[in-house]
Amino acid sequence: MRIARFNNLFSYFCCSQLVFLPIYFYRTPLISETVPTDKAMVMHLLGILWSAVGYLTARLSCLPGAGGPPDEREGGSYSFRMAFYLSSYALVLLGTTVAVLQVVLFVPLTEYLPRLFGGDFEAGIREAFLTPSEEEGLPGIVKMFSYAPLSVYLMSLGLSNFLRLGDADARKLRNLGMAALVATVVKVFFSLDRLTIMAVLLANIFVIVKKGSMKRIRYWLLLALFVLLADYLSTKRLEDVGIVEFTLLYFKLGLVNFQLMIDTCSEFTYGFSTILGPLYYVMKVAGLPAPDFVLDSSYEWEWSPLQYFSSYAFQDYGYFYFILFYFTGLVLFVVDFSTLKRKSIYGTAIYFAVLYGVVSFLFVPAIKGVDFWFSLLLPLLLVRLFSRELRRREAELRA
Secondary structure: OHHHHHOOHHHHHHHHHOOHHHHOOOOOOOOOOOOOOHHHHHHHHHHHHHHHHHHHHHHHHHHHHOOOOHHHOOOOEEEEOHHHHHHHHHHHHHHHHHHHHHHHOOOOHHHHHHHHHOOOOOOOOOHHHHOOHHHOOOOHHHHHHHHHHHHHHHHHHHHHHHOEEOHHHHHHHHHHHHHHHHHHHHHHHHHOOHHHHHHHHHHHHHHHHHHOOOOOHHHHHHHHHHHHHHHHHHHHHOOOOOHHHHHHHHHHHHHHHHHHHHHHOOOOOOOOOOOOHHHHHHHHHOOOOOOHHHHHOOOOOOOOOOOOHHHHHHHHHHHHOHHHHHHHHHHHHHHHHHHHHOOOHHHHHHHHHHHHHHHHHHOOOHHHOHHHHHHHHHHHHHHHHHEEEOOOOHHHHHO
C-alpha cells in the first residue's frame, strides 16, 4: 500500500502538528476571542518547516550508505533469554501495583470503583493518583513505575512487528504484550491518563497500516474500545465534555496561550521547559535550587498555565525556538532509519514510545516528565541485558 511508505515517525509528527490549521478558525464561548493568534499560527508553521529541514538534513547525510527502500534489509534475527520475560512480567506487575496503591492509600477500592463507574459525576476523582509525596503520596521515583506496563506493551509490540524472531519468541512476546495491555488498562482506570490511551491507539494504528490490516475487524474493535474509554474518562475529568470537544478546546487554548507566551514571556528558561525538564525534577529531588532564570520566567495565560511544545520551546529560547524543531527532525530520522531500515533492536524497542512522545507535542510534551524517559530507558535496559543477535544467513557468513 502506498500509504505505508509514509508510515513513519515524521509523518505522524507533521500530521499531528497540522491539526492546528483548522483550530485557528475554531470558535467557542469557553475561550476569549480577544487574543489574536495570527503570529502564533505563523510561528507554529515555521516550527514544522524547521523540523522538516532537520529531517531532510539527516536523511541527505545518510544517502551514500542508505541502500534502498526501508524494508529491503532484513537485519539479523534475535532471541531473548528467560530473564527478559521474567523481568518484564515482574515490572508489569510492579507498575500495576504502584498505580492501584497510589489511589487506595487515600480512597478505598470499595469507594473508588463506584465513584468511577457510577452515574454520579466526580470531577476530583483523579486527585488521589496525583497526590505528591509531600502530601503522603508515593515518592515520585516509585510512582514512575506505574508507566512500566505501557512501556513493556509498546516494547513488545515494536519487537514483534519489526524484528525477525523465532516462533517461540514471537509467541512469548505476544503473550507478554497481551498481559501488559491488560495491566495498562487497569492503570488507566486508576490514573485516568488519556496520554496512555493515545499511546496505545497510535501504536496500533501504525501496526494496522504497516500490515495492511485495515479490513480486519478485530483491530478496529480494539481501537474503538480505547476511543470509548478515552471519551468516558474525559467526561469524568471535565463534566459533560467528551473527548472530541475536549480535544478541540485543548488545541484552541494551546494556540491562544502560545500567542500570550510570545507577547508576555519575561525570561527564557534555556531548555528547562522542554528537554531539560527531567533534570529540573532530579534537582528538586536532590534538594538543589533551580537556576534563577527558571524561577523568574513568567507569562500570561488563559484558563490554564499548561502549554504545548511550541509555547515551551519559545519559553526556552525565544525566537530561536526553531532550534528545538530542527533537533526534533534530526532525532526522528535517526530513530526511523535505525528501526525501519537497519532493524536495530534498540530502535524497535523504543519506536512506539518515541511515537507517542512526539505526538504528545500537541499537548504538554511527554519529554518534560521523567515518566517518558523511564518508558524509553526500561526497554533499552531489558534488551541490552537479556537479548542476543543470532547468526545471519549463511551467505552473509561466507561473505
